[in-house]
Amino acid sequence: MTDGATTPPNLLSDLNEDQRIAVTHEGGPLLIVAGAGTGKTTTLTHRVAALIARGADPRRILLLTFTRRAAAEMLQRVEASLRKIDTPSGPSDPRMAARGVVGGTFHAVSARLLRQFGSGVGLPPDFTVVDRADAEDIVNAVRGELELPQKMPKFPKKATCTAVYSRIVNTGVGLTETLENDYPHLIDFSDGLRDLFRSYRERKRAEAVLDYDDLLLYWDQLLADERAGPMLRKQFDHVLVDEYQDTNPLQASILRQLRPDGDGLTVVGDDAQAIYGFRGATVRNILDFTDTFGDATIVPLELNYRSRQPILDLANDVIGGATERLEKNLRASRPDGPRPMLVRAQDEAEQASFIADEVLALTEQGFELRGQAVLFRSSYHSAPLEIELNRRGIPFHKYGGIKFIETAHVKDLVAFLRLAENPRDSLSARRVLTLLPGIGEKSAARLADRLREADHDFAAWDDFNPPAATKEFWPGFVKLLRQLLGADDAWMSVEEQVRAVRLFYDGLIEFVHDHAATRRKDLEQLEVLSARSSDRRSFLTEMTLDPPTSTRELASRPPEEDEDFLTLSTIHSAKGLEFDAVFVMNCYDGAIPSDMSLESDEKIDEERRLCYVALTRARTHLYCCHPLRQYTKRRGLSDAYGFTPLSRFLSGDVQSRFNERSAGGEPLPEKPLSTEPLANVRSAVDQRLDSMWD
DNA sequence: GTTGACCAGCTTTTT
């Protein structure tokens, strides 16, 4: 396939020796163990460019990434690399060449594949894909219909059931074993869960609905089929996988089946950065790569181009305590630099105001906002900071946390389109029906049944006698659905369809939700966003598989060239990114590591890697901030769990690795004020108030 | 029989 053609020298000029080996490697399976900041993306994109330059057909290259954003960025960089080549073997139009490469997430690639080849396994091409929240709602609906044993402690709730189900599918570990290992407290429910999962599967099949897990499962099963498998294998000569440490056993199986002997397979990853164990990913995939593919070549990338040595020293210390890992030694190519800063704040407000001050101070020194980021373990941790930034007019974009697509009003609107796209989808039917006043769960379920019995013809709803409260809405409601159903024939664009729903929904939104005004604005935004999709089907698929991930992607106007903004992100969503200055918020025990993860060594190890990911995002300045007190609804104002931040990850004297600083400017007492006197003050205030109206 | 108002409790990370 590459005919022994040589790699154009231009493509190698910027690379170090190890990277060159990885880029020019031919034939058998290749594992690139790329430490943080070692030019992983550069290596991967150069490798794709080199394959193309050596004559590989771009359409027969599959590039699997973790997000679509990553895929798009990589293909852009492949393009840039191809432009550097002006040897005769270089393709004439690099843009077209790079565009031919099939790229995306495992899930998105599978969805495309199943639209084409799914009919053989009984998947109609108009199947719809549901996200996690919808899957939970279907599970919940099924659970309600089933006669489940109501044992003493109650049957697990929908989120738990769905999590168990998903873990089973993605790890391939059976129900009993999964319960024993990961959910020992649910062992008594195994019969009920088994029934539930069976019904859930049947419901999805009857309604032509796939969840995230089905996408992988069907792809894997197609590959195992003796007729379909060989066809699918022949589709690609080269398969490259980014972030391999975050793949799960099902994804590994797909890869094994795509390239059984590993020929043409390249995986890139860093076991030290595996942070998706909670959704079934396993470090074993990368640790066992050489066992799976006997003749695998391993190329470690150890020269770090990103972080200054003091930052790297700290990160290496943190990861040094991990139990099992592939050996590598990160060396900095940028030796000197400021030591990481440990910042103590009295409380979260002071932490927020310190970060805002320091961000501005760095701006004065010439660092742009876009080169700075604030990272946190949980999305809601950033709330006080967001308030502070808004107050000071510092522009920022937030990644991670609840997404636009997950908000109730957006789901409402999308449900109309989903129902029109796939009228078998009873979840969407019930969702849109219950929006109407006077129609609740029961009536909605009955109407959904009628629709099914009428073979999904909306005429079934014509002779429905609506309750008084919804008389005025009903005709418009049915008319709208008819209109959406005929949208294709009427050449109605997605944007027009969204607008039609929006106008109808406008009359209901006040009844259904608070804050109607802001929600209306969101829906206008959604209409703008929908214009980018060519048709309804791809709009719906993109919204579930690649929803907008930040407030920036939702901006209706394209970002201006000189627009500058600070990045706020969960650590998870910051994977793969780098910044000149990084602030890690809430570095106290209970937040980092999360108190939800303290129950087992494996979970704490994942928190350790998460911490490592956070630290290694920084190029020059790194701040680890921790408030001494925090305010929670549950406990009120209280001491943050651990006074020594990161002590769970660092042995010995934590402070000695940092320069210390107090956020408030004043030297702090060794221990924070006890909360005892504060409680007294509060009761005194209560007494005073009582005396005023008694 | 249904709907919807009201209250209590909890809230990780995401394809």
Place this chain on the structure above:
DNA sequence: GCTGGTCAAC
């Protein structure tokens, strides 16, 4: 702020 449960009113 969202979900699940309870209960009064339609």
